[in-house]
Amino acid sequence: MMLNMVLRRIWIGLATMVVxxxxxxxxxxxxxxxxxxxxxGQSATPETLAALRAELGLDQPAYxxxxxxxxxxxxxxxxxSKAGGAAISDLIGGRFGNTMLMAGLVAAISIxxxxxxxxxxxxxxxxxxxxxxxxxxxxxxxVPEFFIATLMVLILAVNLHLxxxxxxxxxxxxxxxxxxxxxxxxxxxxxxxxAQMIRMTRAGILNVMNSPYIExxxxxxxxxxxxxxxxxxxxxxxxxxxxxxxNLAYLVSGVVIVETIFAYPGLAKLMxxxxxxxxxxLVQACAMIFCGTYVIxxxxxxxxxxxxxxRLRHPK
Amino acid sequence: xxxxxxxxxxxxxLKFSDLSPYEKGLVQKAVKGGFTRRDVLKLMAVTxxxxxxxxxxxxxxxxxxxxxxxxxxxxxxxxxxHGPDDQxxxxxxxxxxxxxxxxxxxxxxxQHRDNLxxxxxxxxxxxxxxDASEWNLxxxxxxxxxxxxxxxxxDVIYSMNRHMGEESKSVxxxxxxxxxxxxxxxxxxxxxxxxxPNADLPVLLGLFQTKIVxxxxxxxxxxxxxxxxxxxxxxxxxxxxxNENYWRDGPNLDALEITAITDPVARVNALIAGxxxxxxxxxxxxxxxxxxxxxxxxxxxxxALQLGICALKNAEPGSNDDFVKGLQYIQDRERIxxxxxxxxxxxxxxxPISAAHGADHCHExxxxxxxxxxxxxxxxxxxxxxxxxxxxxxxxxIEDAVLLMQANCAKIGFDLKVTKVPTDGYWxxxxxxxxxxxxxxxxxxxxxxxxAIQFGPGAAWNDTYWNNERMGVLLQEVLSVTDPAVRHEMxxxxxxxxxxxxxxxxxxxxxxxxxxxxxxxxxxxxxTGQLGGNEWPEFVWLA
Numbered sequence: 001m002m003l004n005m006v007l008r009r010i011w012i013g014l015a016t017m018v019v020x021x022x023x024x025x026x027x028x029x030x031x032x033x034x035x036x037x038x039x040x041g042q043s044a045t046p047e048t049l050a051a052l053r054a055e056l057g058l059d060q061p062a063y064x065x066x067x068x069x070x071x072x073x074x075x076x077x078x079x080x081s082k083a084g085g086a087a088i089s090d091l092i093g094g095r096f097g098n099t100m101l102m103a104g105l106v107a108a109i110s111i112x113x114x115x116x117x118x119x120x121x122x123x124x125x126x127x128x129x130x131x132x133x134x135x136x137x138x139x140x141x142x143v144p145e146f147f148i149a150t151l152m153v154l155i156l157a158v159n160l161h162l163x164x165x166x167x168x169x170x171x172x173x174x175x176x177x178x179x180x181x182x183x184x185x186x187x188x189x190x191x192x193x194x195a196q197m198i199r200m201t202r203a204g205i206l207n208v209m210n211s212p213y214i215e216x217x218x219x220x221x222x223x224x225x226x227x228x229x230x231x232x233x234x235x236x237x238x239x240x241x242x243x244x245x246x247n248l249a250y251l252v253s254g255v256v257i258v259e260t261i262f263a264y265p266g267l268a269k270l271m272x273x274x275x276x277x278x279x280x281x282l283v284q285a286c287a288m289i290f291c292g293t294y295v296i297x298x299x300x301x302x303x304x305x306x307x308x309x310x311r312l313r314h315p316k
Numbered sequence: 317x318x319x320x321x322x323x324x325x326x327x328x329x330l331k332f333s334d335l336s337p338y339e340k341g342l343v344q345k346a347v348k349g350g351f352t353r354r355d356v357l358k359l360m361a362v363t364x365x366x367x368x369x370x371x372x373x374x375x376x377x378x379x380x381x382x383x384x385x386x387x388x389x390x391x392x393x394x395x396x397x398h399g400p401d402d403q404x405x406x407x408x409x410x411x412x413x414x415x416x417x418x419x420x421x422x423x424x425x426x427q428h429r430d431n432l433x434x435x436x437x438x439x440x441x442x443x444x445x446x447d448a449s450e451w452n453l454x455x456x457x458x459x460x461x462x463x464x465x466x467x468x469x470x471d472v473i474y475s476m477n478r479h480m481g482e483e484s485k486s487v488x489x490x491x492x493x494x495x496x497x498x499x500x501x502x503x504x505x506x507x508x509x510x511x512x513p514n515a516d517l518p519v520l521l522g523l524f525q526t527k528i529v530x531x532x533x534x535x536x537x538x539x540x541x542x543x544x545x546x547x548x549x550x551x552x553x554x555x556x557x558x559n560e561n562y563w564r565d566g567p568n569l570d571a572l573e574i575t576a577i578t579d580p581v582a583r584v585n586a587l588i589a590g591x592x593x594x595x596x597x598x599x600x601x602x603x604x605x606x607x608x609x610x611x612x613x614x615x616x617x618x619x620a621l622q623l624g625i626c627a628l629k630n631a632e633p634g635s636n637d638d639f640v641k642g643l644q645y646i647q648d649r650e651r652i653x654x655x656x657x658x659x660x661x662x663x664x665x666x667x668p669i670s671a672a673h674g675a676d677h678c679h680e681x682x683x684x685x686x687x688x689x690x691x692x693x694x695x696x697x698x699x700x701x702x703x704x705x706x707x708x709x710x711x712x713x714i715e716d717a718v719l720l721m722q723a724n725c726a727k728i729g730f731d732l733k734v735t736k737v738p739t740d741g742y743w744x745x746x747x748x749x750x751x752x753x754x755x756x757x758x759x760x761x762x763x764x765x766x767x768a769i770q771f772g773p774g775a776a777w778n779d780t781y782w783n784n785e786r787m788g789v790l791l792q793e794v795l796s797v798t799d800p801a802v803r804h805e806m807x808x809x810x811x812x813x814x815x816x817x818x819x820x821x822x823x824x825x826x827x828x829x830x831x832x833x834x835x836x837x838x839x840x841x842x843x844t845g846q847l848g849g850n851e852w853p854e855f856v857w858l859a
Contacts, residue, residue: 031740031741032741032744032745033741033743033744033745034744037741037743037744038401038741038743038744039401039408039410040410040485040487047482047489048484048485048486048487048489051482051483051484051485052485055485081401083399083400083401084399084400084401084402084550085405086400086550091549091550091551094549094552095552150581153582153585154585157585157589157591158585158588158589161589161590164589164591165582165585165586165588165589165591166577166582166585166586166591166592168392168553168575168586168591168592170573171547260578260579261579261581261582262582263394263575263576263577263578263579263582263586265549265551265552265553269551270400270551273399273400273401273551276399276740277399277400277401279400279401282400
């Protein structure tokens with residue numbers, strides 16, 4: 001039953017990726033200018049354009065280029081960048097590691113903080129602590145991340161000289177130096193993603209707290225903390241896992257603003273660069289990674305909520 | 317610069333070394349911070365130093381900046397743009413970061429040095445025949461590539477041939493179109509045969525794209541240049557180490573990291589916080605922040621970076637000469653320089669040539685004033701009462717300059733619509749297509765090449781489609797003229813033709829504005845690109 005569900009989800013996920021690749025291909029093709037024009041820029045002449053287009057295979061019709069790409073992709077060949085000529089696997093390799101490092105560190109800090117703060121707030125609804133958490137999260141959700149990032153750079157780097165203003169990495173950095181170098185983007189992202197997770201945890205649990213079986217537990221005299229941890233949390237965990245999964249996916253694909261402000265070489269920025277140079281294979285490769293990340297994370301979240309919920313585990 | 321220099325030095329013998337350390341710092345900062353000579357002279361006059369003494373001081377101060385380089389240290393430089401299209405192949409270089417890497421890793425045949433003078437680099441000598449239709453270049457001996465192989469004429473022939481022929485994708489193919497053939501004379505001598513005489517050929521051999529790669533390679537980072545390449549990740553960074561076998565004195569720095577920070581605010585912050593020691597493209601909005609911050613200097617170099625508005629001559633309304641005149645008279649040039657460029661720029665006279673081009677600049681040409689009445693007169697005469705400008709932020713200040721023009725047009729009852737478009741895709745979709753658009757050009761090292769590229773009849777990037785026969789004749793003829801007076805006269809005639817007849821409106825030139833840490837010294841004064849025409853890697857040092 002479970003295995004069937006997982007297999008079906010994987011199948012749907014693959015189909016989604018193909019659909020996304022077609023959409024991305026069409027959208028990128030609609031944009032004005034092609035990679036040859038962008039690369040040659042202001043210095044493009046009809047002659048050099050033709051020479052470059054022929055070399056890049058841009059003189060072929062779009063659908064043929066798409067299927068050529070699909071064929072290569074199916075055999076694991078990501079192709080070469082049309083704009084710079086480097087192998088896309090090389091371009092992505094280091095950046096994929098960077099993105100995963102950042103996402104991993106942010107997740108490792110923000111998930112425990114969020115769940116604990118969310119639980120805590122739910123245990124003491126209406127107290128000053130709950131109000132502080134609720135107000136704080138609402139405030140950070142409303143403030144755009146570029147504002148938080150710029151403000152932090154101004155205070156921590158430019159004025160106080162505590163932390164570096166950019167996350168420019170060197171190969172010979174020790175782990176501590178690495179953490180220090182990444183501190184600013186990590187803090188920014190922790191603030192941004194935690195708020196939503198905290199609110200969701202709190203809301204999910206308070207929602208369950210209104211159900212009759214919790215009322216029963218309260219009437220039986222079970223302590224509130226025990227009710228939440230033993231009875232409410234497992235029933236609320238489905239939506240919480242889903243919010244965590246969405247935030248993780250965002251950390252992989254959506255952090256382009258933070259990457260730009262801190263000059264951190266990650267995947268999201270790479271995809272934007274690819275779009276700007278109309279570098280289709282590069283854009284496609286990034287799109288596939290992002291799409292795949294979403295598919296996998298949401299699959300895990302769904303499995304997680306089924307496992308944690310007996311009613312879903314044993315459907316009638 | 318409120319503090320006064322001690323006024324007792326009024327003699328012509330005042331030397332830089334006579335000054336107190338504080339005064340030295342003041343002069344160095346003035347020289348380095350892009351004060352024009354006139355600014356400093358004015359300053360000296362105010363403080364009681366005679367002009368002769370001040371000139372002397374300025375000269376020796378300039379020398380002191382360049383004279384005592386120290387070895388060692390490393391620099392991280394942040395450009396404004398990079399991406400997966402970063403290149404190590406010189407013919408495809410298109411951005412500052414490519415040019416800088418090219419300057420670190422490769423050598424050219426001829427080099428642009430201070431104040432646009434020329435010096436043999438890999439070519440020891442370069443001699444033309446009588447009419448400059450053939451050039452003979454003797455190559456430097458004993459130069460080796462980073463992999464140890466010797467540099468010979470074959471490398472030159474191979475590298476230069478990559479700019480020629482049907483298959484060539486070279487960015488400067490059309491610029492080098494006057495070259496017919498490269499001939500090997502012997503292992504260290506080559507000959508360049510031209511279709512048409514070109515006295516400016518040495519300038520072209522100093523372009524960013526005409527660097528010499530090893531025979532048979534397509535730019536893999538192995539050159540003869542001052543730095544070897546340790547690593548290169550497109551869109552991330554490159555790391556370079558001092559080339560210990562360099563044929564000249566060698567660079568002063570031990571190591572170099574070349575990267576980019578695309579966000580302008582983040583770039584300025586990184587400079588002030590000390591994460592990078594050099595940064596290109598400081599936005600006018602950040603001038604005050606950089607100037608007031610401790611430990612960093614704004615390096616502002618007068619250049620011919622035009623804020624250009626193109627009215628296409630092959631389309632309405634630009635085809636109407638009166639309409640173009642109207643646009644030209646409605647430019648509040650002083651205000652653009654003062655308010656929009658924050659003083660870091662110069663007023664332009666609707667030609668692409670500025671005082672930074674040196675003797676070829678036509679200073680005799682009367683300055684076109686800001687004259688709303690004249691503008692109104694010409695707009696009325698043209699019969700147009702509205703028009704539409706397409707503007708993208710292709711250079712800092714251009715959007716504000718167009719908005720100012722719109723406001724001034726509104727005052728005289730002319731309805732100018734401003735359509736903002738993104739830079740993304742601009743060069744393919746808008747530039748040279750929409751009837752009125754905006755443009756900027758990197759400063760070309762010679763006035764002739766600057767005008768030929770943009771105003772040559774039928775030239776590929778003649779971006780107003782203004783085809784003037786006389787212009788074509790002059791552009792060709794001036795290349796074989798060697799008499800300075802005749803040359804200047806011809807240059808002036810060309811600038812007058814552009815000023816009077818083309819569809820270009822050029823209200824102002826922007827300076828090149830970069831930022832460096834205070835202890836970064838030795839950046840050459842070459843106004844053809846960021847940070848001393850990107851010529852800095854070999855010469856820069858840390859005080």
